[in-house]
Amino acid sequence: MSTTTSAPAAPKKSSPGFRQRVDNLPKAVKIALWVVFAIFLFLLPLLNIPFITTEGSDFGGVLFTVATYVLVALGLNIVVGYAGLLDLGYVGFYAIGAYTIGVLTSEHAHMSWVVVVPIAIVVAMISGIILGAPTLRVRGDYLAIVTLGFGEIVRLTLVNSEWLGGAQGISDIPKPPGFELFEVPSIDWSSGAPVVDLDTTSTFLKFGINDFVPYYWLALGVISLVLLFDILVKSSRVGRAWEATREDEDAAELMGVPTFRFKLLAFALGAAIGGLSGALFATKAGFISPDSFQLLLSILFLAAVVVGGAGNRWGVIVGAIVVSYFPERFREFADFRVLVFGLALMLLAIFRPQGLLPPRRTVRAKRADDRQAVLEEGEASV
Amino acid sequence: MQNLIDNFFAYTITGLTIGAVYALVALGYTLVYGVLRLINFAHSEVFMYGTFAALWVVMLLGGRPGAGVGQVVFWVAMMFVAAMAMSGFIAVLLERVAYRPLRKRNAPPLIALISAIGASFVLAEIMGLRSRITGWVGLDDNLRDYVRNSRNNAGMPTIIAPQPIFTVGGYHVTNVDVFVIVGAIVIMIILDQFVKRSRLGRGIRAVAMDPESAALMGVNRDRVIQVTFLVGGLMAGAAAVFYMLKIGITRYDAGFILGVKAFTAAVLGGIGNLRGALLGGFILGLAENYGSAVVGSQWKDVVAFVLLILILLFRPTGLLGESLGKARA
Numbered sequence A: 001m002s003t004t005t006s007a008p009a010a011p012k013k014s015s016p017g018f019r020q021r022v023d024n025l026p027k028a029v030k031i032a033l034w035v036v037f038a039i040f041l042f043l044l045p046l047l048n049i050p051f052i053t054t055e056g057s058d059f060g061g062v063l064f065t066v067a068t069y070v071l072v073a074l075g076l077n078i079v080v081g082y083a084g085l086l087d088l089g090y091v092g093f094y095a096i097g098a099y100t101i102g103v104l105t106s107e108h109a110h111m112s113w114v115v116v117v118p119i120a121i122v123v124a125m126i127s128g129i130i131l132g133a134p135t136l137r138v139r140g141d142y143l144a145i146v147t148l149g150f151g152e153i154v155r156l157t158l159v160n161s162e163w164l165g166g167a168q169g170i171s172d173i174p175k176p177p178g179f180e181l182f183e184v185p186s187i188d189w190s191s192g193a194p195v196v197d198l199d200t201t202s203t204f205l206k207f208g209i210n211d212f213v214p215y216y217w218l219a220l221g222v223i224s225l226v227l228l229f230d231i232l233v234k235s236s237r238v239g240r241a242w243e244a245t246r247e248d249e250d251a252a253e254l255m256g257v258p259t260f261r262f263k264l265l266a267f268a269l270g271a272a273i274g275g276l277s278g279a280l281f282a283t284k285a286g287f288i289s290p291d292s293f294q295l296l297l298s299i300l301f302l303a304a305v306v307v308g309g310a311g312n313r314w315g316v317i318v319g320a321i322v323v324s325y326f327p328e329r330f331r332e333f334a335d336f337r338v339l340v341f342g343l344a345l346m347l348l349a350i351f352r353p354q355g356l357l358p359p360r361r362t363v364r365a366k367r368a369d370d371r372q373a374v375l376e377e378g379e380a381s382v
Numbered sequence B: 001m002q003n004l005i006d007n008f009f010a011y012t013i014t015g016l017t018i019g020a021v022y023a024l025v026a027l028g029y030t031l032v033y034g035v036l037r038l039i040n041f042a043h044s045e046v047f048m049y050g051t052f053a054a055l056w057v058v059m060l061l062g063g064r065p066g067a068g069v070g071q072v073v074f075w076v077a078m079m080f081v082a083a084m085a086m087s088g089f090i091a092v093l094l095e096r097v098a099y100r101p102l103r104k105r106n107a108p109p110l111i112a113l114i115s116a117i118g119a120s121f122v123l124a125e126i127m128g129l130r131s132r133i134t135g136w137v138g139l140d141d142n143l144r145d146y147v148r149n150s151r152n153n154a155g156m157p158t159i160i161a162p163q164p165i166f167t168v169g170g171y172h173v174t175n176v177d178v179f180v181i182v183g184a185i186v187i188m189i190i191l192d193q194f195v196k197r198s199r200l201g202r203g204i205r206a207v208a209m210d211p212e213s214a215a216l217m218g219v220n221r222d223r224v225i226q227v228t229f230l231v232g233g234l235m236a237g238a239a240a241v242f243y244m245l246k247i248g249i250t251r252y253d254a255g256f257i258l259g260v261k262a263f264t265a266a267v268l269g270g271i272g273n274l275r276g277a278l279l280g281g282f283i284l285g286l287a288e289n290y291g292s293a294v295v296g297s298q299w300k301d302v303v304a305f306v307l308l309i310l311i312l313l314f315r316p317t318g319l320l321g322e323s324l325g326k327a328r329a
Helices: A018-024 A029-045 A059-084 A091-107 A112-136 A140-160 A211-234 A237-245 A247-253 A259-285 A295-308 A313-329 A331-351 A360-381 B002-006 B010-037 B043-060 B069-104 B109-128 B132-138 B175-197 B198-207 B209-218 B221-246 B252-269 B276-296 B298-315
Strands: A183-188 A197-204 B164-168 B171-174
Touching: A018 B221, A029 A059, A029 A183, A029 A211, A029 A331, A059 A112, A059 A211, A059 A237, A059 A259, A059 A295, A059 A313, A091 A140, A091 A259, A091 A295, A112 A140, A112 A259, A112 B010, A140 A295, A140 B252, A140 B298, A211 A259, A237 A247, A237 A259, A237 B002, A247 A259, A247 B069, A247 B132, A295 A313, A295 A331, A295 B109, A313 A331, A313 B002, A331 B069, A331 B109, B002 B010, B002 B043, B002 B276, B010 B043, B010 B069, B010 B171, B010 B198, B010 B221, B010 B252, B010 B276, B043 B069, B043 B109, B043 B221, B043 B252, B069 B221, B132 B164, B171 B175, B175 B221, B175 B252, B175 B276, B209 B221, B252 B298, B276 B298
Parallel strands: none
Antiparallel strands: A183 A197, B164 B171
């Protein structure tokens, strides 16, 4: 991730920025770099790199949590970043995805995991449409509070419905089917230098209860698919329509963009990805209860998107990592986690209001604004 | 349904008392929304600090059940002074630390919300960690009664014993109920007149209507915003006193759900509209209680949110519209 985080510092005036330098590389080198990076990500939980690895909690599990946050952030980014709709109840879709898995694989039916995950996505998407169709007509600030209400309604319904397990939730969610292809050894640093440890291994795609690394691999795979989808949609007509709607809804409507339909589409896609991440969460946890879907989680999700830079998919990934990884890494300060997190949010808002990695458009727009301001002041002084 | 008919007045009075608290907190949201067009997410913590100030002053003065009238009046007066001072101070501090730096940099509204969320976490956690924090400065022994079990409920002695004053339809309306409802309405009227008649109130309305023109006409915008936060904080402090008299228990995270409800009340009545906040608060309190009587008290919060969604669908600017500022479609 260090390569990505260094990007915002790079674009200075004259020297070629990080991005240009990457863009100028030959295509083969670029592909090779990507492959190396992807392999690094897949092996990350087994490398046990000192300092990065969390002590006290299983690193594979932590990385899985980070991966679900990344997935959620990508989904919420479509709603908040691309379409500009403020959603404070995203956890509702996450819960719907998780509970679909719970109900259909454990509580009321015993369907196969492979079949249920698409169902969970569809159910979350439909709930997004049901919520969005009436509420997307109200304007931005109100949408925030309506979605916040929706998140709470979902959670309270879960608490109060015996059919859905009530406050106890749903347990014994089965593991997804896997296969045992090969074992990947991990690396041991206890002697100070990296040594390949052939005793501690992770079996490729055996979804057990002790080793969470395969779940992390599954999540990474899902993230790459979603990312690909995200890139394709964003650069299509749909992405441009979202952008137009976000910048000026009236103008977009006049230009013939059916804004309501595109907002609804963004909402539905966001909900689907939220449901998918909820489904993954339920799969790994094996147990879900309404407590896992507190309103606070919605706010953390939104924080991930805004911290990273709403509208930039790489930015929101960084944001999700920041929001989910640091609290796990610094568990020894558990009592002060929320306090430090709050302070960090405030500092970030003051010193980097566009997020850690703002979308290139925003950077351009801000520069244009600054130039305009200089011009106006210049005129005034004449 | 039968339950609601049988206990109609009990639910009505309870709804009105809790509605009065919602309404006073809702004013803070509405005022800030009016002048800044942003949701002051941390306002719930302003209220929470007020409840603790009220609690601590009663503990400090040795408040206990069954004291004489004069003493009770003194205690309640001190509760108002302490809670309003504390909430007002926190609100102004919040504006200084979390909002003003952003305004100076022309940050987008979404980032102000993030800053507010951050401030809300910080404030709530400071209260939740107060035993640790006083431990660092070596005051934990002296302040033990005030800071112990800082993650748990803190209860206040019932200084006003609830006594029935009169009976409506089989429900004994207590002195606390009457005090809360009447007190809240009186405070609202004072605020309404302040905004309507005073010079500062005119400034608030001017900034709400058009910040730039107001600035051109010589209104000091920063000062108006500060006063707006202060007034919102004072209202939250008053709400905190009523809350402590009626409920009597607070906690470091007590503000959150109440804040969400109060914001709902503000939107319900038409955000930016002072009378709307009053109406929205009472309607929300009533609806929530009637609703819980019909479908069960565990669905109380669901009723509140469903009501909000319905109102926004059929009347997107709230019941009374947005009068403090101009409505923006």
